[in-house]
Amino acid sequence: MSFLGSSSGLRQGQFIQALLAGVLLTLLGTLNVNLLDFNVSLSWLPLLAIALWPHGAPPVRSVIAILLLGLAQDWLSMGVPGQWGLAYLLCILFFRPFDRLKPLSFMHALRLWIGALIISASVLTFSGRIIYDDWPYWAALLQPALLATLAFPLIWILRNRMQSWFSRREEAL
Amino acid sequence: MPRTSYSRADTEHNGLVYWVLLVGLIICITLMATQGREARMRQSIQAQSDEIISPLTSLVSKPIRGLENFFYTLSDRQRAFEENKALRAELQRLREEQANFAVIENKMQRYEQILGARPESDIPLRKVAARAVNDLKGPFVRALLLDAGRESGINVGHAVMTPDGLVGHIILAGSNSSRVLRLDDLNSRIPVMSERSEAVAVLAGDNSDFPKLLFIDVGMDWQVGDLIMTSGDDGRLPRGLVVGHVVETSNGELRAKLAGLQTPVDWVWVALFAPIETPVAVDMPLIEIEEGDIPPVETSQTVDGTGPATAETPPAEGVNP
Known part of the structure; x- marks a missing residue:
């Protein structure tokens, strides 16, 4: 199903779905889980919403929403404002979801996710090196990334369910 | 990623997008450059966002904390017997130490009375x-x-x-x-x-x-x-x-x-500990002292012990300074 020629209602639905996912995952991203003597942050979950941003969503509004989501995550995680925002925008610049012709397949989405991980890890590492004059604590950088990767299939299924729901709703209207 | 999935021809509506992206990138870099590691701690906006996120996080974290508690309860039960034995032994030891502490505390109080030291502890009670x-x-x-x-x-x-x-x-x-x-x-x-x-x-x-x-x-x-x-x-x-x-x-x-x-x-x-405040410099007017206002300074006893010597008094002969 291509969204480039789809109705504005459907595009709006895609945008709302992506934004909702972004907000929910940003809220979840402020938490950490203590299980079996491991304390792992969920801070990389919102990046899933960015990597899987639907191609049907209005582009300008998407970029503004992604910028605001990034800044919100920076404030909520007490990081330096702009770090996550920069990582998200660079992901969008590289992946160009608004130029994509087809919906994502699972393997394509997985490749995008790995790309997003590399871009974000590089941005956080090098910007952090400049700001804090120190390298990051690698375990705290990589453990949440690994946890988000494990959550990827689940988020992928939920995202597709939400998209189907929005599509059916649009067709019914 | 397969480039065939992407359209390069459809740039008509995307020109604006790249401008918005560029502005966004500039905003992020400016924020990073101006809101460094120290600045973030002074931001009132950070306190405001914490005010909003605190109840939300508390709500969202409830199921996660429940799950954590479930796992902890399980692992706690597994080691309850060993812990119980260890705790009994520790209790016995602590009772003996408590008796010793009571004696030491009593001794300390007496020393503090003798020395006139400040009796309260540094560790805040509130x-x-x-x-x-x-x-x-x-x-x-x-x-x-x-x-x-x-x-x-x-x-x-x-x-x-x-x-x-x-x-x-x-x-x-x-x-x-x-x-x-x-x-x-x-x-x-x-x-x-x-x-x-x-x-x-x-x-x-x-x-x-x-x-x-x-x-x-x-x-x-x-x-x-x-x-x-x-x-x-x-x-x-x-x-x-x-x-x-x-x-x-x-x-x-x-x-x-x-x-x-x-x-x-x-x-x-x-x-709730009140930190020691940084001393503030006080502007005091300089007092002008005339020569006649300075009283003679007492330095030491005279050798024969008859009275105090003044700074103007020459030292007695044959006495080492």
């Missing part, structure tokens, strides 16, 4: 309980979010403790939430001492689980296993709060195993 609704462990930031703030008497600088030891101190206080800088955060620096030898050092967080002990002089007596306590030298934290134990890394570096951060932080108490 404490406020709060729940850590969020425990951030990012690659550069380690902080807690508490669900209590200025309305409960909490203010910037107050020490945050668990029953096991110090966790950090308050860096931002909103009306109903506050942000704690953990001891292992990159920005944390607190003066500490060894309980055994009273050797001092600075405990510096580096976002690892074992913060460094810095500024240890060669002659200072630090040993692996020493109990680390706050020295109170900075006047910001009270003296005598338990921090952890000294451990040695494989390259011989001394680090601290933090007592308060060995288990997940849930409930904490905030010690």
